[in-house]
Every structure is written in C-alpha cells, then in structure tokens.
Amino acid sequence: MSEQPPASTYKKLIPLQLAAIIFLTVSGGPYGLEPLLSFAGTHGALLLLIITPIVWDIPTILTVLELNSMMPVTGGYYQWVKRALGLRFAFYEGWWTWLYTFVDLAIYPVLFISYASFFFPGIEAYKIPVCLVIIWSSVGLNILGIVPVGKTSLILGALVLIPFVILFGVAISGFSGDFSLPSPSLQGLSFNSIGMALYTVMWNFLGWDNTTTYAEEVDKPIRTYIKSASIAFLLIFVVYFLAIVTAQQSGVDYATLNDEGFPVLGSIYGGYWLGALLSLGGMASALGLFSAVLLSVSRVPQVMSDDDLLHKKLHTLHPKYKTPYVSIIVCACIVSLMILWTFEELLIIDVTLYGAGLFLEFVTLIVLRIKAPEEHRPFKIPLNITGLCIMSLLPVTVYCIALAAAFSESGGTIVPALFALGTLLTAELVWQFIQWEKQYTARKTKY
Template structure:
C-alpha cells in the first residue's frame, strides 16, 4: 500500500539543496578551467557560457515542467510532443549520460580524500564502489532522506568556500582584482575544452524534474527553487575562479591538487583540509541527487512498456524504484574505470543530444497546443524560441569541435559518445521487434 502523499514529498528548501547538487555541488571540478582558459579568459568563459547554455535550458525546463509536472520529466515531455520513438531516444540518451555523469563523482571523492589519505588512490575502485552502493541504499529509503542528506551536505560544501572567499578578500585589502578578459590567443582546442568544463559544471536542469510528483506544490516550488539555485551556483563559481586567479596559484598545481591546494595557499593547511572535506561532501551530495533523478526515468519507461517491467517495481516499504536504482548502480560500477577527462566529454556530448529534443518538444507544443495552460511561459514567440535555441546548439558544437581538434583522449571520447548516441535506434528496433505494436507509434 502506498504511503500518504504528504509523507513522501519534499519541501521547497530541500528542493533547492537537491537542485544545487544535481547541477553543481559547488565549484569542485572547475579547477581544470584555468589550465585550459588561463587567467585572461576563464572568467569570461565562466560567465558567458551559462547565459548561452544554461539559461535557455532552465526556461525550457520550467515551461515544460509547469505543463507536465510528472514522474519521468523530460522523457514524458518528449514522448508527448514528438511521439513514443523520440521519447525512447530521450530516455535512453539521458539514462546513458547519467551513468557517465555518476561515474565522475566517486573518482572526484577519492581525489579530495587523498589530501587526508595520500595512499588512497591505490584503493580507488573499492572506495568508489562503497560510495556507489551506500548511495543506492540511501536512495532506496526515499526522496525525503535524500533531501535531508543533501541539505546537510550543502552546509558542508558552502561553509569552507565562504571561509576561503572571506580570507582571500581580506588578505588582498578587501577587494578582488580580475585581469582583463579576452579570448585572444586562446587556441580552439583549449577553448573547446574550457567550454566542456563549464558546461559540465552547469548541466542537469532537466534532471531535477523527474521526481516532480514527489515535491510539494511542484509548479511554484520548482520555479522558485530553480532560480535560487542558479543564482547561488553562479555566485559561487565566480568567486571561486576569481579567488584562484588573485591568489596566483599555478595552473598545473590547481589542476592536480584542486581547491585544497588553493586553501593552503590562502590560509594554510587547516583551510586546505576543510576545503578537501567540502570536496568530499560535494561528490557525495551530487552522486545521491543525480541517482535520485535518473532512477525515475527507467521506471517511467518501464511503465510504458519500453523497458522490462521489473524496472517499474516499487519497494514494498519505501515505495521507491529499487530495481532501477540497483541497475543504475551496477552500470556505474563499471563506468568508474574511465579516465575523468574522457568521462566529462562523453557526459556533455550525450547530454546535449537529449537536451536538443527538449528544445524541439517545447517548440512543437507551442505550435500543436497553444492553448494548454502554462503557469510559466517563456516570453518569446515560436520564432523567438527557434532563434534562442540556436545559442545552446552553437556552444555545444563548438565544444564538440574543440574535442575533435584536441590531442590525447578527446577524440576517442567524442567518437565513443557519438557511438553511444547511435545505440538508441538499435535498441528501439529491439523494442519494436519484441512489441510490434510500437511500430505504429510516431
């Protein structure tokens, strides 16, 4: 028997914490930006990219979610707007992208934990597996426990950062000095990789909608929580990169050792230690929040007959899609073997393809259902939406081009991501072979 709705729904302030961790979790992971963009382009790329990449996505997600605040989120929107086939593509792509995304955070946890335990890298895989399966257990308990843990971890992430910012500004006479920002002299591969790092640190706005039916007053709660979280993320990112530039930390040192090294430079070993602890908390919080969102997608697809019915089974006590959670955790357990930089390229490339279907769905619904109630509506005409959608597409293809132009594993990762995207059609044909009635769907 299902629990009363009130007992399983989270409140708006918990939603802010979940959104914060789903799309950001703090600036941990931005360290590589300076290595690629340098002091004279990092801030510019950091501020411009979210305006072109995130803002269109946020507004699109808010309008679609206000129309259809349902479990399954983006999968349901695309299926409703474009048909079952494209809904399957959306669910499949975003499911795969989230496997890749999830695999990044246990690896980051080990990196920050090495500040306290220098030899932990030798035990990277066992530690990562512990994180994966502990988070699976937490998610099986339900959205409310995950929301409470996210709220606690938010404080653990933000507190050290506030100390860092205050000390850095005080140390430099109460001000931050930002060098002149320009893209002049920045190579195309470096520019592309810089975009990838910023895009990765700002993606996932659609993921927060997959559990909309488990949120109190979802339409109003999502509107407020999303814009609060976006403002919080951008302020944190700006100060983090500005402090790193002003402190004069070596780019390679920042790349290798991250914010703990910056903390040691600004305030000493104790500040480095609490920033390392903050990085560990960030990795744990992001992992739990993203797993929460992705586990609802296969459940919704299974309910529609597109995936095995077992993925739709709910836990008898906690009413959570525990089979889906366990399956996701199994796949991520293998993905942790990939190098971090290559995971990031695969992650953003596959995510961008799924996001493109959401833009197309928004435009299609404006045309086919102009009179449907929209508590929130983007103040643009259909033609305006088409033009606005070109902005994130432009950023996406520039970043992808930069990956192909780069040396090392960038090309391999980009090609793998494209191959992964092509598997959606393969598995759609498998679905149609097993259930021929789906061939009649659009």
C-alpha cells in the same frame, strides 16, 4: 493485509530541500571547475564562466520551467518528449539521458578519491573498492526515499558551501593592494583548449532537467521548482565566480590547481586547516552529487518500463518506502563498471550525451507551443515561436563548438568524443530491437 496509503500521503519535498537537491544535482560547489583556468587561462576563464551560463543554462532553465509547469509528472523530460514527438523520440530521450547519467555518476566517486587524497595520499591505489562503497551507500539512501535524500542534501550542501565562505572571507581579509579583474580575451588559446574549457563550464552547469523526473514527489511543484531553480542558479554562479577570482588573485600555478584542486588554495590562504576543510567539502560534494543524480535517473527507467520499452521489473516499488529500488540497483550496477575512465574523458562523454537529449527538449518546447498554444502554462517564456527558435540555437551552438573542438586535434579528446557519438547511435539500434521483439511476441501469441 493492511491497505497501503495513497502516494499523496507520503512526505514531499519543500522548496529549500528541492533547492539543495538542485544545487547538488547541477553543481555541488566549484569542485570540478579547477581545470577551467588551465584550459582558458587568466583572461579567458571569467569570460567563458560568464558567457556560457547565459547561452547554455538560461535557455535550458526557462525551457524546463515551462514544460514542467505544463506537465509536472514523474519522468519529467521523458514524458514531455513523448507527448510532443511520440514514443520513438521519447525512447531516444530516456535512453540518452540514462546513458549520460551513468557517465555523470561515475565522475563523482573519482572526484571523491581526488579530494580524499589530501588526507590519504595513497588512496588512489584503492580507487575501485572506495568508489564501490560510495556507490552502494548512496543506493541504500535512495531506497529509503526522496525526503531522506533531500535532508541529506541540505547537510551536504552546507558542508560544501561553508569551506568556500571561509576561504572567500580569509582571502578578502588578507588582500592588500589594488584589485582588478583580468581583461577578457581568448587570444592565444587553441581551439581545442577553448573546447575543453567549454566542456568544463558546461558540465559544471548541467542537470536542470534531471530534477523534474520526480515532480510528483514535490510539494506544489510548479511554484516550488521556479523558486528553487532561481535560488540554485544564483547561488551556483556566485560561488563559481568568487572561486575563480580567488584562484586568480592567489597566484597559484594553474597546473597545480588542476592536479590538487581547490584545497591547494586553502593551503595558500589559511594553511593546512583550510586546505583540509576544502578537501572535506570536496568529499561531501561528491557524495551529495551522486545521491542527488541517482535520485533523478532512477525514475527514468521506471516510466520507460511503463511504456514497455524496458523490463517491467524496473518499475517495481519497494513495499515499505515506495521507491523504484530495482531501477536504483540496476543503475548502480552499471555505474560500478564506468569508474575506470579518467575525469577528462568522462567530461567529454557526459556533456556530449547530455546535449543530444537537451536538443530534443528544445524541439519539444517549440512543438508543444504549436500543437497546444492555448494550454495552460503557469510559467510561460515570453517569446513567440521565432524567439524560441533563436533562444534554442544558443545552447546548440555552444554544444557544437565544444564537440568540434574535441575533434580539432589528435590526442585524448577524440576517442571519448567518438565513443559518445557511437553511444548516441545505440538508441536507434535498441529501438529497432524492441520493435522486432514486440512483433515476434505478437506473432508467437497469435499462433
């Protein structure tokens, strides 16, 4: 039998490929941002689009870069929390993130159906089989390895961005008259509308930590992550800003934009051909997001199984491609059961679960600064402990406002919010079961 080559001999991601994966993991283009104008209106949309990334994303990105520079290892955030807070909270982190990602992954096939309806108006009737084809095609790609996912992400990322570049160009060339941005204001908006607008922006800017779970599969990970995350953030923000401004200047009805998506803007500015191009971009976005996010989440159960928190089979690597194919298949099976929720319900559940795990990462950052102040950090946030605490309060505050808004009115937002909170509580229940099972196995072995 021939000896398998060491992991170091396998191809690794380079900065441009990682930037493409980060872009697709976090964003995938403005697709999914359409509800913002319906929730926040003309005067609130840009205000929340500018403020939310500052208080929600920048602290998160800085935290991820510092912790990843200390520990660029497979499992990323799970390993960071385990070192700082112990195995119990690491399980919380892994469990919450695993569950949140199932919800997140379920959103993308639903979005694919939405944009495909531009070409096939009756495709909603075939939602389940189409979604299943998307899910299991991505499984096959992920089993082939991280580099095929990276190369595919470059292609899909281009397919996402090119239609918007054309849209922006057509919109600018056809513009005549005085250009002015609407004055920023949240006046007249209900608390629930503000909360849903926050959820929309937060969801379109989350996932920076997900891209660290495969750090050992990245070439020169510390430098590459800093460079790739910076490129991705600037690209995402600029594209989002231009997309919202273009929508505002078009005079489109916001309810129509919410229902039909950005392809309706293409039809307004360029006719059917541009609407079709944006629809294709939306379909590419959904496919790219699914593959990129599945790549990150499949590494979490792999490392949790190493700590006897999940079944050892989840760590089984493919004999040829060295990918955690059992974990990938299990994740896809669970996601296949989640596709019946609506987009708005998935949005609330998704952000609520993600925010809880993110809170543990901020605590981890502070604890490791206290426990290991002298440890080498190639990237270090230029703040002391007090400054880190204040920085961490910013995203936590936004999270609490959005969650409180979901409970502020009776209606469709309360049920998914309650479901999300109940799901968070399952972490402790499963942890207790794991401890009981270990004790039972130890007693049985002893006697």
